[in-house]
Amino acid sequence: MKWGMSRGIKRATVYRSVAIALVVLALELLCRAGLITHLTMPPPSEIVRDLWKILVSGSMTGAILKTLTDVVIAFAAAVFAGVGAGAVIHRWRALRDGLDPLFATYYAIPIYAFYPLFIILFGLGDTPQILIGFMLAVVAVIVNTLNGLDRVPRALIKTARIYRLGPIKTAARITLPFAAPYLFTGVKLAVAYSFIGVIGAEFIMSRSGLGYEINFAYNNFDNAIMYPLILLVMLAATTVNMTLYHWEKKLLARRGRG
């Protein structure tokens, strides 16, 4: 029963947009009034303007591309390795039991603490950053893949056997489609973690990339570059996230809420 839900734009969306607009407006007024000093933060309108200037001038294109490439590599590696590892681990009970404590405590461990190690092992290029992004993301994919595979009901597997589908066809036609929403959760997390991992690592120590540029701008008191870049990262993360959120809702809606 879904009366009154999707008439045009939902009420919640309206409230949310208004709330966000009010916050931005408040910031703008506080900045203009001098209650937030220009040294601390420029008014939002100025930040947007400066961002536009930076994008147009192309001075940051190199950094943006570098970060983006690293994020994509980390993400792709995490998803492929994660789903593959998840499938293997799911079949091999002993391995799963052995790794279970690792997965349970993985995200409690400050992964960034391994970053210095990576730098020493691999030098200060792109590899340590991609590696951090990958390490943060891969376990989320594995855990969610395992979760999804767990949830395939026995009845469906039995149906596959009655239809005499081999293991590959079963996986392709039945297991994977059923587990898709859960896998998608893993993919969502992988995006976020790849982002966070790569940019965070760049911020801590690197020679290029958005994280590096933000750090550099901070050390040089260059608010005209720092804030726009921060805004850019926020916008990128939010956009990607919202897109995934939407896809996921569509996927779930078709499934009738799993």
Place this chain on the structure above:
Amino acid sequence: MSVVHVSLRNVTRVYGGAGGGSPLHALGPLDLDLTKGEFFAVVGPSGCGKSTLLEVIAGLATTSQGTVEFEGRAVAGTIPDGVGVVFQEDACFPWLTVAGNIAFGLRQSGLAASETAALVRHAIDLMGLAEFADAYPAQLSGGMRQRVCIARTLVMRPRLILLDEPFGALDQQTRLLMGEELLRLWRETGATVLLITHALDEAVMLADRIGVMSARPGRLLDIVETAWPRERDSRIIADPTFGRITARLWQSLREESLKTMGKRPHVA
């Protein structure tokens, strides 16, 4: 000397309409009187508004039109005193033991600990849960959990007991036995009982009167009297009139159920 305990007049319930989307006419218009101390069952096709009817009487939902009265006073969206409800879903508090669950309402009403303990003990024995008094709901079967919910409701000594398909999740044999227990409790407490069920035999076995509801929007099509003796149990199914009453119910119900399934009623 029969007193009217619950009275519904012209009750209608419409959902939605505001904020876009077409309104859903869930129930009514409907008139119904429940006599004090009677056992009344309601049967009807799925989606006909049986649960809505129960919620309206309990005060969990308001009427869009019409009045509901309990013990002479209007029920309008607040739960009146002396009403107990057993829901279809398992409503046991998972973090409390069986005894804790049953004692919950009493403790909340500020009753002294010693009195609470005595009442709880009595309810546990009555419902045959003595062995499981310190177990948690997660360790019990569905049937036992429903018994806990019933015990929790009864221990508050309600004068009106509303049950929404309480045995829906149980197998047939357990249902019959639970039905017997329900009859026994009904006789002991002297409460008025309204039972919603989709199982015709359950309704005929348990009730003094049975209301048949139409497909949505649910209205009362028929009220059938069973005229059973008060002292009855599940073996009443052997009575010759049992089959006749069930057949009469199904006659009205079959058409309504077909309508609900989207089929035209007069399929040859």
Place this chain on the structure above:
Amino acid sequence: MRQSWRPARNAAILIAAILVLWQALFEFAGRHALTPPFETFRYMAELLSTSSFWSHLAETGRAFAVALVIAITLGLFIGLVLGLHRLSAEVAEPVLVALYSIPKITLYPIVLLVFGIGVPAKIAFGAIHGIVPVAIFTMNAVRNINPVLIKTARVLKLSRWRAIRFVLFPAALPEIFSSIRIGFSLTLIGTLLGEMFGSQRGLGFLLMTAIGLQNVRVIMAVTLLLVLFAAGVSTLLLTIDRQLHRRV
């Protein structure tokens, strides 16, 4: 009964495997890259016996504790308030999720500018990391309370406060505890990150200095200490978490 030592056995096997891998990596990469396991443990013990190290440890510990309290309190409050009304939850959720996925380290300069260099910045940064997930998970915990329990509370005519205290809160507790567990880990990470810049004391500072000096021994020993602490507390919280969820 045999099931109960299984997780312990698994953990032991895992730890053994990690140690072996570690040693092998050391053989492969050499001393300028890694310190072998035994030596790292020994050095960590050595550090823990020096008072100067303890002062750094205490500094981090204090900041972390404060950040954790703030993150959990505010996170719980926000999550509870938002979760109680369906509309507010719907409005807030995408915002919270978006905040969660932003690399918070990019906000760090803003935190520094607002709080200045020093302990408040560390605490703020740690708290920021923890608040959002605690709020999200708490909010969902409240939203996902079995509706029949809420109806039961109404039928029992509980006042709003009593309903929250005796029904809603216990019902949501397992998931709320999970949110606290996650908040713990993330606040720790946040506090450490906060210490790595603009701080002259604390474990994060030690780590940064060691990176600069390429002091592998210190890096590994401090990392080991952090991993042990985080994994230890996390396992403890996880055990409690599983206990709570078992009753559901």
